Amino acid sequence: MQQTRTIPRLSIKPRQKTMQRILQHGDQPYRMLLLLSVFLTVALIIGIGVELWQNSGLARQAFGLKFLITTAWDPALTENFGALPFILGTLITALIALLVAVPLALGTAIFLAELAPAWLRQPLGFLAELLAAVPSVIYGLWGLFVFIPVLVRPFSIILNKSLGFLPLFRGPVFGPSRLAAGLLLAIMVFPTITAISRDVLRAIPNSQREAALALGATRWEMITQVLLPYGTSGLLGATILGLGRALGETIAVTMVIGNNLDLTASLLHPGYTMASLIANEFTEATFDLYLHSLVEVGLILFAITLILNLFARLLIWRLSLRTRTEVRV
Amino acid sequence: MNKYSTARKNRRKTVNIVMLSLTALATILVISPLIWILGYVIREGMPALNIKFLTQLPTPVGVTGGGIVNALLGSLMTVGLGALIATPVGVLAGFYAAVHPDTTLGVLVRFSTDVISGVPSIVMGIFAYSLIVLPQRHFSAFSGGAVLSFIMLPIIIRTTEEMIRLVPGSLREGSLALGAPEWKTSVSVVLPSALNGVITGVMLAIARAAGEAAPMLFTAFGNPFLNGDFNQPVATLPHTIFTYAISPYPDWHAKAWATALVLIVLILVLNIVARLWSQLRARRMAG
Numbered sequence: 001m002q003q004t005r006t007i008p009r010l011s012i013k014p015r016q017k018t019m020q021r022i023l024q025h026g027d028q029p030y031r032m033l034l035l036l037s038v039f040l041t042v043a044l045i046i047g048i049g050v051e052l053w054q055n056s057g058l059a060r061q062a063f064g065l066k067f068l069i070t071t072a073w074d075p076a077l078t079e080n081f082g083a084l085p086f087i088l089g090t091l092i093t094a095l096i097a098l099l100v101a102v103p104l105a106l107g108t109a110i111f112l113a114e115l116a117p118a119w120l121r122q123p124l125g126f127l128a129e130l131l132a133a134v135p136s137v138i139y140g141l142w143g144l145f146v147f148i149p150v151l152v153r154p155f156s157i158i159l160n161k162s163l164g165f166l167p168l169f170r171g172p173v174f175g176p177s178r179l180a181a182g183l184l185l186a187i188m189v190f191p192t193i194t195a196i197s198r199d200v201l202r203a204i205p206n207s208q209r210e211a212a213l214a215l216g217a218t219r220w221e222m223i224t225q226v227l228l229p230y231g232t233s234g235l236l237g238a239t240i241l242g243l244g245r246a247l248g249e250t251i252a253v254t255m256v257i258g259n260n261l262d263l264t265a266s267l268l269h270p271g272y273t274m275a276s277l278i279a280n281e282f283t284e285a286t287f288d289l290y291l292h293s294l295v296e297v298g299l300i301l302f303a304i305t306l307i308l309n310l311f312a313r314l315l316i317w318r319l320s321l322r323t324r325t326e327v328r329v
Numbered sequence: 330m331n332k333y334s335t336a337r338k339n340r341r342k343t344v345n346i347v348m349l350s351l352t353a354l355a356t357i358l359v360i361s362p363l364i365w366i367l368g369y370v371i372r373e374g375m376p377a378l379n380i381k382f383l384t385q386l387p388t389p390v391g392v393t394g395g396g397i398v399n400a401l402l403g404s405l406m407t408v409g410l411g412a413l414i415a416t417p418v419g420v421l422a423g424f425y426a427a428v429h430p431d432t433t434l435g436v437l438v439r440f441s442t443d444v445i446s447g448v449p450s451i452v453m454g455i456f457a458y459s460l461i462v463l464p465q466r467h468f469s470a471f472s473g474g475a476v477l478s479f480i481m482l483p484i485i486i487r488t489t490e491e492m493i494r495l496v497p498g499s500l501r502e503g504s505l506a507l508g509a510p511e512w513k514t515s516v517s518v519v520l521p522s523a524l525n526g527v528i529t530g531v532m533l534a535i536a537r538a539a540g541e542a543a544p545m546l547f548t549a550f551g552n553p554f555l556n557g558d559f560n561q562p563v564a565t566l567p568h569t570i571f572t573y574a575i576s577p578y579p580d581w582h583a584k585a586w587a588t589a590l591v592l593i594v595l596i597l598v599l600n601i602v603a604r605l606w607s608q609l610r611a612r613r614m615a616g
Contacts, residue, residue: 030512037421038438041486044479045441048448048456055459107355115349116356124356126604131363133600135540137567138589141574142366145373145582187362194359218345241447248449250543251571275451275543282458282547298455302448309447 048302056296058289067296071263075285081293083274083300085263089178090273090301093253094246096182101189102239108190109197110223125198132191140255143184144176148256152180156268167265176258178271184256185249189242196241200234200316201227203323237315244308248301250275274301367593374590377583383591387553387569390578397588399555403470403563407549408539410474410559415481416531422482423489423527424515428501430494438486446483453479454544462548470556470563473549480541481534488530492523529607536599540592542567566592 059067063081070082112124156173163169204227212222228235258270259280274297285291381396388395422438429435453476461472496519504514520527542565545551550562551572566588573585 025510026512027510030510030515034421034425035434037418038425038434040418041422041438041445041482042441044482045444045448047460048452051456051459052452055455055463104355104359107352108359111352111356115352124360127360127363129604130597130600131360133536133540133596134363134366135542135567135592135596137540137542137570137574138366138370138593141570141585141589142369144574146365146369190359190362218341220345220348221341244447248447248451250449250451251567254543255571255575275449278451278455279543279546282455283550295455295459298452302452305447305449305452306444309444313443 052295052299052302056292056299058292059296060292062289063293067293068300073261075281075287075290079287079289081289083293083297085261086272086274086277086297087300088263089257089271090247090275092178092267092271093182093185093257093273094243096179096267097185097189097246098239098243100183100186101193101242104186105190105193105238105242106197106235108194109201112194113198113201114219114223114227125195128191128194131187132195136188136249136252137255139184139188140252143180143252143256147184148175148180152177152183156180160268168267170264170266171268173268174258174270176256176270177268178257179267181253181257181271181273182267184252185246188249188252189246192245193238193242196238196316197231197235200231200238200319203234203320204230205323231319233315234319237312237319240308240312240315244305244312247308248275248305250279254279274298370586370589370593373583373586374588377587378590382584382587386555387584390576390581393580395584397564397566397569397584397591399552400564400566400569400588401591402555402557403473403549403552404539404565404567406470406557406559406563407473407477407545407565408535410471411477411481411538412531412535414474414478415485415534419482419485419530419534420489420527423486424493424519426486426490427493428515439490442483442486442490445479446487450476450480450541451543454546454548457544457548467560468548468550468562469560470549471559473545473563473565474559476544476548477538477541480544481531481538484534484537485527485530488533489523489527492526492530493519495526496522525610526607529603532599532603536596536603539599540567540596542571546571566595 059081063070067081067083068087069084070080071084072078072080072082073085074080108128112121112128116124153173153175156175156177156179159169159179160171160173164171208226208230209222212226213219217225253273254276257273257276259272259276260270261272262269278294278298278301282291282294285294381394383396383401384398385394385396386399387397422442426435426438426442430439457472457476457479461475462468465472500522501514501519504518505511509518545565545568549565549568551564551568552562553564556563570585570588570592573581573588576582
């Protein structure tokens with residue numbers, strides 16, 4: 001029996017034999033598949049950069065670096081394009097968001113990591129995660145019909161009446177405004193900053209806490225004088241990741257910012273951001289230069305978020321080297 | 330103990346209590362928007378929600394009735410296609426990153442995953458537009474599905490990688506030592522023990538993609554008719570909410586709330602099931 005089976009095998013040509021071995025063994029195709037997936041993943045990020053660069057060529061040639069500092073956005077008559085109002089709008093709204101979100105999110109992270117009783121920790125963390133799961137468009141819907149009329153508009157009127165002499169709070173108050181967008185963004189970045197800050201605090205070794213308490217520090221002193229300095233780079237990383245999220249947020253901002261090109265200092269005035277500009281005008285770009293200008297705005301947004309992301313991850317990675325526990329973000 | 334130190338001690342204790350209570354207050358403030366939003370979506374969405382709303386096509390302004398069946402189908406098509414593209418690629422790339430963490434390619438995968446997850450979805454939309462819509466010269470469900478697959482990819486890679494890394498190395502080594510080829514080890518030893526986690530990741534990715542409106546504006550584009558053709562534009566749930574919400578008609582606003590209720594129920598159910606499942610599994614593994 002054995003012999004009769006080996007004889008036909010010997011007659012297989014070497015080429016066929018290798019084919020057969022590959023198919024039987026199967027590791028070669030498997031490795032190829034793995035490498036293909038790796039390649040596709042890496043190609044995606046490179047592809048985004050290349051496509052954005054190529055499809056903004058006309059605008060880059062026509063306006064050069066002036067694109068970043070001119071305020072003209074006139075597709076109808078002069079066909080001049082400058083992105084300054086949108087860049088400023090994006091930065092202002094993101095800044096408002098961080099100013100509101102960071103203290104609150106940090107407080108929440110401290111509560112969740114250091115103070116909350118064990119039975120409360122998981123449900124609260126779960127709720128914070130659900131907050132991150134609510135889609136952007138529902139934040140926008142709620143912002144437009146509930147948040148602005150109930151909270152932001154009355155608050156804006158009070159600000160305007162009491163501090164209206166400052167250019168920052170000059171009227172009139174409409175409702176949709178940079179302030180509304182900034183506050184809504186703050187709610188949207190809470191979960192990001194909270195979750196990462198909580199993990200950063202959890203990663204700090206217990207010996208640090210015990211040492212501080214043993215020296216007679218109160219819990220609050222332990223947190224501010226030991227934990228926060230120890231986790232600074234990680235907490236900063238969490239903040240910057242929140243900033244990245246706020247800069248790229250589109251649909252909710254488009255719904256509550258009022259989409260207005262005026263370049264005023266007032267936070268109570270409707271504004272515009274890079275992302276909401278792309279959302280509003282991309283399908284209306286009727287000629288190539290217009291489209292390329294919009295893509296260049298996208299390219300700027302891509303570049304800013306890319307740099308911020310890398311920087312934030314570097315900071316968090318540095319902390320994880322120190323604590324020897326990995327904080328994945 | 331002199332008077333000064335007692336006063337100081339009291340002050341430190343007061344500061345401690347006040348600040349610690351403030352962190353609890355911050356937690357309540359951060360969580361409360363979730364309850365406010367959910368409550369409002371349910372309150373405003375419930376009255377307009379019925380079987381007809383889920384099974385009829387939208388009507389023009391002023392005509393009563395009408396539903397979102399076109400958006401339900403469109404969302405199913407785009408999210409389904411996205412999952413179909415992103416799941417195999419994401420699981421394989423996650424596998425690679427978990428099994429070869431310290432090789433150049435392994436580091437490159439993890440780095441790319443981190444970078445991709447930070448790219449704004451609207452920028453992904455521009456990418457899909459210039460990659461698919463521009464050469465084809467028309468909007469399509471296919472391009473919408475492609476954007477969603479880009480958005481889902483990093484989530485799937487990351488959860489797969491984490492789950493595979495939890496599988497003890499001895500399991501893999503045992504299988505290899507018995508002479509099983511690498512692919513067989515991966516498919517019938519490593520993957521089954523990490524499968525629940527991987528499915529959780531895919532569910533979270535689907536939940537995330539189902540809520541994306543921004544990139545749909547110029548890929549799937551929207552369509553008032555029922556369309557099952559991947560080469561034609563389709564409506565999606567989040568895009569429909571956006572269109573209805575920014576319209577000036579109160580009737581459409583009511584429909585926006587009802588659509589939002591449908592979407593948020595879908596997404597929250599996916600999220601809650603996925604997280605409970607993974608927690609249950611973690612508990613079982615620990616105990």
